[in-house]
Amino acid sequence: MFKINYLVVFSLIFFSLTISAKKFNTVKVGMCADVHLPTMHDSEYRITTFIDAMKKEKPDFIIELGDFGTPEPKYAKYFDIWNSFSGDKYHVIGNHEMDGGTSREKAIEYRNMQTGHYSFQKNGFSFIVLDGNDKKNPEAKGYKQFIGPEQVSWLKTELAKASGPIVIFSHQGLSFYKGVEENYGVENYQQIQDLLAAHNAQNPTTKVVACFNGHTHLDWAENINGIWYITITSMSYHWLGENYESIRYSAEIDKNFKWIKYTAPFKEPLFTTVEISTKGTIKIAGKKTEWVGPTPWELGYPEEQKKYMRPAISKRNLKF
Numbered sequence: 001m002f003k004i005n006y007l008v009v010f011s012l013i014f015f016s017l018t019i020s021a022k023k024f025n026t027v028k029v030g031m032c033a034d035v036h037l038p039t040m041h042d043s044e045y046r047i048t049t050f051i052d053a054m055k056k057e058k059p060d061f062i063i064e065l066g067d068f069g070t071p072e073p074k075y076a077k078y079f080d081i082w083n084s085f086s087g088d089k090y091h092v093i094g095n096h097e098m099d100g101g102t103s104r105e106k107a108i109e110y111r112n113m114q115t116g117h118y119s120f121q122k123n124g125f126s127f128i129v130l131d132g133n134d135k136k137n138p139e140a141k142g143y144k145q146f147i148g149p150e151q152v153s154w155l156k157t158e159l160a161k162a163s164g165p166i167v168i169f170s171h172q173g174l175s176f177y178k179g180v181e182e183n184y185g186v187e188n189y190q191q192i193q194d195l196l197a198a199h200n201a202q203n204p205t206t207k208v209v210a211c212f213n214g215h216t217h218l219d220w221a222e223n224i225n226g227i228w229y230i231t232i233t234s235m236s237y238h239w240l241g242e243n244y245e246s247i248r249y250s251a252e253i254d255k256n257f258k259w260i261k262y263t264a265p266f267k268e269p270l271f272t273t274v275e276i277s278t279k280g281t282i283k284i285a286g287k288k289t290e291w292v293g294p295t296p297w298e299l300g301y302p303e304e305q306k307k308y309m310r311p312a313i314s315k316r317n318l319k320f
Helices: 005-020 042-056 073-083 093-100 104-109 150-161 189-202 249-258 305-308
Strands: 026-032 063-064 088-091 120-122 125-129 166-171 208-213 220-224 227-231 237-239 264-265 272-277 281-284 316-319
Touching: 005 220, 042 150, 088 120, 104 220, 125 150, 150 189, 166 189, 189 208, 189 316, 208 272, 220 316, 227 281
Parallel strands: 026 063, 063 088, 125 166, 166 208, 208 227
Antiparallel strands: 026 272, 120 125, 220 227, 237 264, 272 281, 281 316
């Protein structure tokens, strides 16, 4: 006759209760990238829509991934709208923060930041913000895509002292992407990737799980050596360039906002929330809209870019 082994049953129940009682940390982030406030005629609507949504969503913090705007008085109201979010909020320094002759130092000071690279803790996670605008050499001109030796040394220190899973934010990506007119990603992306992979190999409980960036205005995610490299597309548009010019709004708007005709704007502002859990999941809520006027492909833009370009932030459920 079958006999019940109460010790085995008790052990299974205890094990089940132990597993179910395990505490997982979760952090919710409100995220946008490449707002480009000076470029768009409806910038106030776009940034207001994001902040209003975040006031309802109540994430643990919000962050913009660079190319927000320059510290000119006429853009001050946009920064005021951003600062109306009562929770924690963070900036990443993009390359267009220095447009119009503004220095990186002035851009950092205007945002009440100490430096362009910094770290913070939230809900058991360690967050690191990088500044990809370092000069590769003193003679470097134009926009930069580089993380210099001093910042690399700082990054090593931050990785070593992390107390939980690590998430990295940057404007320029930490992976390589070949664009139509230029290449994207910090020039020493391979050095940074190798550094992160080496850290993970030695530190499984404080490993880097994801790196988020903007800059390319693309919608993309790829896993490299167990780390997710995720590009969040622009809130406002995809840049096409002079070869794909199109007047999408009125003649008056085109006159006052001269760069819009070289873009493929998004009808509604794009942004998202991202939930990261120590269960090993990254959930990107995503958001969809549509192009204003002709699509890039109707203007002859290379169709191979369809893999990365869309008027959307894709909904994703990623595992690490």
